[in-house]
Amino acid sequence: MSGLAAALVVAAAVIWLEVEDRAVGPLPWVIPEVISTDRVGPQIAFLARSGFLWGAVAVGAAGWFAGHGHLRTVRLRAAAMAFLTSGALLFTYTRWLVHENTRQPWLVAKEAYRWGLMFIGPSTGLLTAAAVWAALGGGAVRLPYRGRTALVAGAATGALFAAALEVMRRAQPDYLLGGPAYWIAQTTGAPLVALLTGMLVHFTATRSLRPVEAIRRELADITGQSLDRRVPVPPTGDVIARLAVTTNDTLDRLEQASARQQQFVADAAHELRSPLAALRAQLETALRHPDSVTDWPEAVAEAAADVVRLQTLADDLLLLASHRATAPAGEPVDLAALAEDLVREYRHLPDAKGLDLRCEAPEVAVVLGNSTRLERLLRNLLANACRHAGSRVTLTAGLDGPSVVLAVTDDGPGIPLKDRARVFERFTRLDASRTRVSGGAGLGLPIARDIATHHGGTLTVEDSARGARLVARFPACARPSG
Numbered sequence: 001m002s003g004l005a006a007a008l009v010v011a012a013a014v015i016w017l018e019v020e021d022r023a024v025g026p027l028p029w030v031i032p033e034v035i036s037t038d039r040v041g042p043q044i045a046f047l048a049r050s051g052f053l054w055g056a057v058a059v060g061a062a063g064w065f066a067g068h069g070h071l072r073t074v075r076l077r078a079a080a081m082a083f084l085t086s087g088a089l090l091f092t093y094t095r096w097l098v099h100e101n102t103r104q105p106w107l108v109a110k111e112a113y114r115w116g117l118m119f120i121g122p123s124t125g126l127l128t129a130a131a132v133w134a135a136l137g138g139g140a141v142r143l144p145y146r147g148r149t150a151l152v153a154g155a156a157t158g159a160l161f162a163a164a165l166e167v168m169r170r171a172q173p174d175y176l177l178g179g180p181a182y183w184i185a186q187t188t189g190a191p192l193v194a195l196l197t198g199m200l201v202h203f204t205a206t207r208s209l210r211p212v213e214a215i216r217r218e219l220a221d222i223t224g225q226s227l228d229r230r231v232p233v234p235p236t237g238d239v240i241a242r243l244a245v246t247t248n249d250t251l252d253r254l255e256q257a258s259a260r261q262q263q264f265v266a267d268a269a270h271e272l273r274s275p276l277a278a279l280r281a282q283l284e285t286a287l288r289h290p291d292s293v294t295d296w297p298e299a300v301a302e303a304a305a306d307v308v309r310l311q312t313l314a315d316d317l318l319l320l321a322s323h324r325a326t327a328p329a330g331e332p333v334d335l336a337a338l339a340e341d342l343v344r345e346y347r348h349l350p351d352a353k354g355l356d357l358r359c360e361a362p363e364v365a366v367v368l369g370n371s372t373r374l375e376r377l378l379r380n381l382l383a384n385a386c387r388h389a390g391s392r393v394t395l396t397a398g399l400d401g402p403s404v405v406l407a408v409t410d411d412g413p414g415i416p417l418k419d420r421a422r423v424f425e426r427f428t429r430l431d432a433s434r435t436r437v438s439g440g441a442g443l444g445l446p447i448a449r450d451i452a453t454h455h456g457g458t459l460t461v462e463d464s465a466r467g468a469r470l471v472a473r474f475p476a477c478a479r480p481s482g
Helices: 002-024 031-036 041-066 072-103 108-135 145-171 180-208 210-221 239-288 296-321 335-346 371-388 444-454
Strands: 331-334 356-360 366-369 392-400 403-410 458-462 469-475
Touching: 002 041, 002 072, 002 108, 041 072, 041 108, 072 108, 072 180, 108 180, 145 180, 180 210, 210 239, 239 296, 331 335, 331 371, 335 356, 335 371, 335 392, 335 403, 366 371, 366 469, 371 392, 371 403, 371 444, 371 469, 444 458, 444 469
Parallel strands: 356 392
Antiparallel strands: 331 366, 392 403, 403 469, 458 469
16 A cells, blocks of 8 residues: 555656646747746745655554554554665655756656656565565564575675776766766665566565475375375476475375285284283183083193293284394304304203204304394394204304305205295294294294394395205404403
8 A cells, every 4th residue: 555655656746846847838849948947936936945845744644544444553563664775766856857957948847757667666665565564563573485585586686786886986977877866766776676576586486486386285284194195296306396305205104014014014913913812711701601611720820831931922022012132232242152052952941842953063153143133133033943844954154255144944845935034024934834833922032133234234035955044244343352
């Protein structure tokens, strides 16, 4: 409203000058009479003395009335800024009119009419509106990225334009560029250039950031139940497009991790349901029909064995869920000595009954790691081999160049080539092992691989003449002194 009022004030002033100029009559053909004729001098004098003030008051009043419904301080601030800005611009224009009327009074009205409607009026309105908008805060105390960019670009362009005008004024004679014309260029041209540049930069930045806003909106709508959604990738090939591609890659990984977690929870619930149901049925039957239980110690022993199996399964699940397999590693561990100790222990366990357990570890094989986790890895490999072996299990540990190689070989049915990657998936049990009463839950090998991976090593299934051969490789560590 303030900008429109300022533009209308300028339009009214120049139209009034044009009407008064025409009322004087047509220009005479005699040049001396033209030069000596002051056609709109009184009108220009009025504008220069008090007219510009009345125009500024009208603009300020427009700003006051346009703020109806707002706080009084806000209305006063808008009216004051409208009055000051329009007053300064109108004062500069009237100085120009006075200057031009002394030089060419026969053309001043027509020049004021033409330039007032084409340039001075619109620029006055635009600058006044921008000043009032800035005085009211522009909608935010802290400017966003687009606002800061536009402000810096506009200020820099306006300053350069003003500097260029000053250089031209000093380089050219006064009659070409100087006096009121120079001040009009400085008070109107430089701010107008700055304002238009800022608006253009703001518009361009807004369009450039639309893909970012689209990415933000899409991410805001994505929840744990809609991880299959993806953000739009703009066809620009710039950093925003790369950001969108990276975001989609991250969402892919999140979706895969969520799917694995859901599958893990489902498999864990399935593995726990059956033994819990059997144990509950066993205990409830014993409680409801105690007379049918002929041997209470045996019944309690069977229930205790089921509880032990459930506890082992729960420990494995907690180990995988809490990432305890990735405990910090940092102490030298001799895998050869560890292998010999575990083989001697397993020879006396029921799982190895009737099996020939051998350990071939002729030299020290030191790795940097966590002894508890590495022991768990060996136990899992030995337990898996004893479960499937026919008569013999061999554990070897030694150096192979810069690596420590740990291999567990059995003479069982072996692992088919197509299943060598699948056996390291959680809850995976091959058909041959599903028929065994002592079959595991399918967590031993996944836990072993997690431990090997965390220690910078690998765990794979390799070819063997008979049975299965699982090989773990770790970076070798210098033998500790003493």
